[in-house]
Amino acid sequence: MRARRLRASLKGWGGVAAMTVVCALVAVFALCLPLPGAHDGGAAGTVDGRAVTQATRTTAVTAEEDCEAPEKQTLPPSSADGDTIKAIKNRKSEKRKLIVGVDQNSYRWGYRDPNSGKTAELEGFDIDLVHRIAQDILGDPKAVQFKAIPTDQRIPAIKDGRVDMVVRTMTINCDRIKDVAFSAPYFKTGQQVLVPKSSPITGYDDTLAGRRICTAAGSTAYSTLEADKKDGELPGSTDISGTVPNQLDCLVRLQLGEADAVVTDGALAASQAAQDPTVQLKGEAFTAEYYGVAMKKDADDLVRRVNQILVDYRQDTEKGWQASYEQWLSATLGKDAKKSEPPAPQYLRTT
Known part of the structure; x- marks a missing residue:
């Protein structure tokens, strides 16, 4: 058990100290060199006002080469429309919706409340994020076609094109990033x-x-x-x-x-x-893990767009991440959201 805890501590955000040492040895001459802007669809820029450094690009590797920090293997944010987003926007009439795989049975994450007094619509922390993504891409938070996806069908649904993305308490890990692309983390758990x-x-x-x-x-x-x-x-x-x-x-x-x-x-x-x-x-959590939005491996523009949405979502103090946490999760996870906050994003994937 002690070995498991040690291994877990070296993964994800808990392994930042270890990664810092490695980066210092490997990229000591490349630290803190600023890159061009990120909002032009390129692979470099700033995040929450902090420069993405040349060292970040130097240490970037593919998932197949190194997977010590899978939650960092994502693309820099961008608001640009690429082929994937254009295809979503070009859907006609009633089909002009974002198709998203979700859970409908996870209390306070993605579930139907029969006592809501409404039509038992899907609601929860993950559902709030879906509505925010739809608002940004299609201009309408309700422009969503929800598809209930079992846990073991999340990746097949993405690869088969049944959904544009999955937002379903899906942990970013080494095996999965070989099959799908993930956004930056939006939640920390274990x-x-x-x-x-x-x-x-x-x-x-x-x-x-x-x-x-x-x-x-x-x-x-x-x-x-x-x-x-x-x-x-x-x-x-x-x-x-x-x-x-x-x-x-x-x-x-x-x-x-x-x-x-x-x-x-x-x-x-x-x-x-x-x-x-x-x-x-x-007992305590024995791993450190992060939820991400999962998309097709080659949907680079969609990955970048979702990452930009996540940056804005976290900065929105009125209707963003914190407000959603307080509404849905504070009753079960506690009022202090700090332990559940995702780490400051790092975008190590370049292609």
Whole structure:
């Protein structure tokens, strides 16, 4: 377990110190050289008023070459329309909508509230972001065709062209950036353990020995468990075979006694604990992970546009990221949003 925590600490934003040392050794002569503007669709510029340095470009590598920081392997922001965005804008009449894969069962993220007094429209933190993207690209926050996508179908839906993007609590990781392109992170979380309140399990530790853990197929949680079991960082007797298409199905299995624990993103687990007072999170998050908007690998203009939207969204103090957090997530994750704030974006992908 200690090895897992060490490895997690060197990944993502938690590994900034380690990355800084590497960059200092590799690019010591290239630090702090300013680049041209970013809003012309080019691959350089400023972010929130801070210069993107030449060192950033020097250390940029493809996902296949190095994946120590997958959340940084994205393109610089731009407001320019490219072929992908033009194709979306050229859709005729009722089809002129942004097609987005979302969840409809994740409480406070993407779900239908039957008690909302409306028509049970989709709402939540992810849904707010979708509306903001549609507003920017099509001039109408409601110009969206939502498609409910199971956890294990997120990448196939993008690659097959069924959706323009997926905004569905999707963790940016090394395996996924080989298949799809991600935006800069819009949320920080980490894997945690969810169990019944009466359970003797204390967290991601040896108390999982002989226990049945449920995860969603194709999820970061499952790949983490699989790797840790192979490396001996998870007890060998732990049963991780209980996978389901949708993450919420794990909560049902837990309620039915068909699983002893659920491993998933802490942000999602907190929402599930809010839905069911008989379960609770045990132990601290044992990874550092980031949600991103996923798009087709070659949709460069759309990736750049979404990254520009995210910059503006975070700066908007009235109707942006912070306001959405307060409305949807403060009740389950706490009023202090700092631990969930995404890191200052770095755009290391150049092509």
